[in-house]
Amino acid sequence: DAGVTQSPTHLIKTRGQQVTLRCSPKSGHDTVSWYQQALGQGPQFIFQYYEEEERQRGNFPDRFSGHQFPNYSSELNVNALLLGDSALYLCASSLVSSRETQYFGPGTRLLVL
């Protein structure tokens, strides 16, 4: 049973560029959430997707957007990258019946120069 997978594992971008991160949920899961984790901090909730729609959003600007596909996989897009966007981006999947019980992927480490 495959767990949550994310790609790429590491990424280096420059300010102003755009980035797309990808996530495949755990088998059988239908809900995907994205988090940003700065160094030394706990994960911060970005948004959650279910049935291909954004259902809940944290305190992040519109530069952060996402998408969920019919196979439940998801993408996180960040436009106009800032230095402060450097972080570990985590994807978590869950079942609609228990959205709070989330299983995390290994994350994508993004460095913005």
Added chain:
Amino acid sequence: GQQLNQSPQSMFIQEGEDVSMNCTSSSIFNTWLWYKQDPGEGPVLLIALYKAGELTSNGRLTAQFGITRKDSFLNISASIPSDVGIYFCAGSASGGYQKVTFGTGTKLQVIP
């Protein structure tokens, strides 16, 4: 963004000792979760709590959902070197599309 308060921030303990850490919130939560994160990896779910007063164990780990619904506790008995890592609590206000809020983390180091 909002984060839950965890204490202690970090701790050094001797192998074999028991460990206690807690997490407090200014808001009421209906679900409490405890995760462990190793360097360079995503958090791993340890214990999930769904009811005020609930006490749940997972091997040497025991967690409790505080009766006020504003706090939770995690205990690790007979610590071993592989317990090293950062422990995060997380809470969710209700069902539906509620976001999960994470704590600030407790860094645990075990001295062999």
